Amino acid sequence: MKVFVTGGSGFVGREILRQLHAAGHSIRLLARHPNSKHVQQDAARFNAEIHPGNVLDPASLTTGLANIDAIIHLVGIISEIGSNTYENVHTRGAQNMVTAAQQAGVKRFLQMSALGTRPKAIARYHQSKWAAEEIVRRSGLDWTIFRPSIIYGPDDQFVNLFARISKFSPALPVIGSGQSKLQPVPVADVASSFVRALKEPQSIGQTYDLAGRDVLSFVEVLDAILAVTNRKRLKLHIPMGLARFQAAALEFIFPKLLGKAPPLNCDQLIMLGEDNSGNPERANALFHLRPTPFREGIASYLKA
Ligand SMILES: NC(=O)c1ccc[n+]([C@@H]2O[C@H](COP(=O)([O-])OP(=O)(O)OC[C@H]3O[C@@H](n4cnc5c(N)ncnc54)[C@H](OP(=O)(O)O)[C@@H]3O)[C@@H](O)[C@H]2O)c1
Numbered sequence: 001m002k003v004f005v006t007g008g009s010g011f012v013g014r015e016i017l018r019q020l021h022a023a024g025h026s027i028r029l030l031a032r033h034p035n036s037k038h039v040q041q042d043a044a045r046f047n048a049e050i051h052p053g054n055v056l057d058p059a060s061l062t063t064g065l066a067n068i069d070a071i072i073h074l075v076g077i078i079s080e081i082g083s084n085t086y087e088n089v090h091t092r093g094a095q096n097m098v099t100a101a102q103q104a105g106v107k108r109f110l111q112m113s114a115l116g117t118r119p120k121a122i123a124r125y126h127q128s129k130w131a132a133e134e135i136v137r138r139s140g141l142d143w144t145i146f147r148p149s150i151i152y153g154p155d156d157q158f159v160n161l162f163a164r165i166s167k168f169s170p171a172l173p174v175i176g177s178g179q180s181k182l183q184p185v186p187v188a189d190v191a192s193s194f195v196r197a198l199k200e201p202q203s204i205g206q207t208y209d210l211a212g213r214d215v216l217s218f219v220e221v222l223d224a225i226l227a228v229t230n231r232k233r234l235k236l237h238i239p240m241g242l243a244r245f246q247a248a249a250l251e252f253i254f255p256k257l258l259g260k261a262p263p264l265n266c267d268q269l270i271m272l273g274e275d276n277s278g279n280p281e282r283a284n285a286l287f288h289l290r291p292t293p294f295r296e297g298i299a300s301y302l303k304a
Helices: 011-022 037-045 059-065 086-104 124-137 159-168 187-197 218-229 240-258 266-272 281-286 294-302
Strands: 002-006 026-031 049-052 070-073 108-112 142-148 171-175 206-210 234-238
Touching: 002 011, 011 026, 011 037, 011 187, 026 037, 026 059, 037 049, 049 059, 059 086, 070 086, 086 108, 086 124, 108 124, 108 187, 124 142, 124 266, 142 187, 159 171, 159 218, 159 294, 171 218, 187 206, 206 281, 218 294, 234 240, 240 266
Parallel strands: 002 026, 002 070, 026 049, 070 108, 108 142, 142 206, 171 234
Antiparallel strands: none
């Protein structure tokens, strides 16, 4: 198949490119920064065509869909900056991509969503992902929606962040009680689900939770990272009120003074306070996933 991938330069996207290539698909990659070194390198490695464009610019999408059999729409942000708001990137971006697919006659559409996405969600991230799901469900396309819990793997920004902090700091930060449940899922399993869904007509019109074997509190996730890296560190609990104050300050300072999205924002705090676990059985069965224990999964790259 010839597959158009958005968000292919990101953490999950690069693993999807790798698996698409390994499965013999050809790839056209939407890129905001087509000349960046890693986009060029990945395009060469996975024999992908680069299509310059942005999901916020509808005209840049339609021209990329000639001779495409399926779209994998991954674009997403965890922090807002300027016009890259959750609503614009997730909801308007999905609408633009769906419209381009309809105009180009590309029927198959795989949509990246997230666990916790639901009607009347509290976090704006989840609200915007829910609105995107609704657009995809009403599109008339042959859609499949995936909702992963937190995703881990060699290049993740989560496990690696805390592993790095634990290298230098005597304490690891825990916001609030750290008792909300997560079900971390390996990036390789997320990518396999997308790639196998392309050849799986049963997945059309379905929404799948993607979640790992273990349901762990945030504190248990940190304990697993410490166990694997063979370190002992204190956990410094930051009261939610103080964290909100810090996040609000970062949201103001980072975009205004540094021109960057903040490393922590108020929406993320809402999500950190919610459980993020699901039921991966349907996806595991259909896409032949064999869930790995979290500790084993992170040991494969943290130790290296
Ligand atoms: N990571 C997780 O734990 C997790 C969990 C659940 C769901 N998800 C979802 O999975 C998807 C991928 O996440 P990720 O962790 O791989 O994120 P990531 O590493 O930040 O990658 C995001 C991708 O989106 C692209 N992008 C952002 N805004 C764009 C725009 N306006 N037009 C075109 N491309 C744009 C980025 O391109 P540039 O390279 O140009 O910035 C990048 O390729 C997202 O939808 C996210 O919500 C992630």
